[in-house]
Amino acid sequence: MELRFYNTLTNSTEVFQPVDSDCVRMYSCGPTVYDFAHIGNFRSFLFADVIRRTLEFFGHKVHHVMNITDVGHMTDDAAADGAGEDKMQAAARRMKEDKKSGKVPEGAVQNPDDPYQIAKYYTDAFLADARTLGVKVAFEYPENILHATANIDSMLEMIGQLIQNGHAYVGPDKVVYYSVESFPAYGKLSGNTLDQLMTGASRRISDENQANKRHPADFMLWKPDSTHIMKWDSPWGAGYPGWHIECSCMARKRLGRDVIDIHTGGEDLIFPHHECEIAQTCGATGQETFSRFWMHARFLLVEGEKMSKSKGNFYTVRDVLQGRVKDDKGQPTGIHVHPSVLRLELIKSHYRGNMNFTQKGLVDSAGAVKRLSDFRAKLEAATGGKAEPVDLSYPILNEFASALADDLNVAGALGAILPWAASNPSDPAKALGALNRINEVLAVAPLHPASEDSGAGSGEAAEIQALCKELDDARKRKDFAAADNLRGQIQKRGYDVKTSPNGTVAEKRLA
């Protein structure tokens, strides 16, 4: 089956073919580790995960690499926003407050003034969240998730190559800049052209800083700064690297190719980040192409609005999982969300449209996850767990695959399998085989055990069971008022109450 992806580089949907047929090499822009990653970040990471899993579904071997930005970049290279505080310093300040208030566990970060400790704290949190949500590459740390600070050498090497190739220069301020005019293709990815950028509407670039550059769009590769919180020796003085260079270097180094297959990120990274990466890599390698495909996920909205801390709709993964999503009255629901539910919620709509994250959507996704899980349980019961492998000629699998092959149409794929998951297949062993393959991509059923929810406490489970027993007793003696009351109590604690042949059963709600 032909795989087609929308390529930001050409603004069109193209048939995907790897450069080398042995393996697809893809790189995803990962998180900065100055704070917890939020669900918008994870929409992008999960989008990359779905690409990877889809490629694997179609039989490709995939080498997926992601970066962790732990260099203490300034909030702005040119201090144009007035603050100009180093992000790592800001994190340190926040960390000290959080330690005082007990938000950071005792001993988690010994010394907040050590940027590596802060980076480690948030890196660990990111990896934990990513694994909880089934992001495959997170299980390949540290081989395929690379720290920028561990790769300064290759950045220095690439900067040297760029100077040598005439793509970079040392400005009067001793800063090493990339010369965008030396790279004619600059702007191809984003559609921006140099003259348009020059007259850019933002006007937030300081004149002082611009005076040192040959062109206003020239960007920093290395900044000598002996006062910076994180600094390394270099031929251009002790300092730190520009933001864009790490991805160019680490993709090349770890993937072992000058030209890779797929590069992913959020839509905001198209310009300047990815544009600059292309200029750097191609400037250094002399190739015309850095990545054949550039794929970008649109932004996530929360209840129809931009996510922002001031609006109170800013959620981390753990906020959602631990029931801190607010309902329409602005109160936390208190209902723990199963990771599979959040995963599905964040991947279920097309990546090229804005996604609206809502409490209602979460409940919706919980229903879908439950249906798929119940379906699996039914098939396993019917077959004793013995699945028969099926190929793409199996009708449902074919529909599922066709949708995915068409620019990652997850919603279309779900449209095919959800009614199927409510049916009674005549060949349960084959159906189970199909479900297994489908789940390689979706990874939502069975519910993976990495759930923090599983620690709900055996005490609670026993209590709920006792309440169910009481309920059954009440029903037996036809004390329906008491029964209704007990049912209400159980429901209030986040369980669905069901009547089964073996008496009342309570199931924890998934969202």
Place this chain on the structure above:
RNA sequence: GGGGCGGUAGCCAAGUGGCUAAGGCAACGGAUUGCAAAUCCGUCACGCGAGGGUUCGACUCCCUCUCGCCCCUCCA
């Protein structure tokens, strides 16, 4: 101002130049139930942001407008 993406029922969300515009949720009717839940059966867009144009025929192609989102500053 420039570059890019999107607007499909109460909500989420596919899709196609021409059979009856997927699927899910919600809602409604029925079976079932002490009542519910779960489950099962059924109903639910004469319409695809607005207006033009091309066409035998467009929601799908073209133009204009409009709304939303991202970027031109760090940001998934």
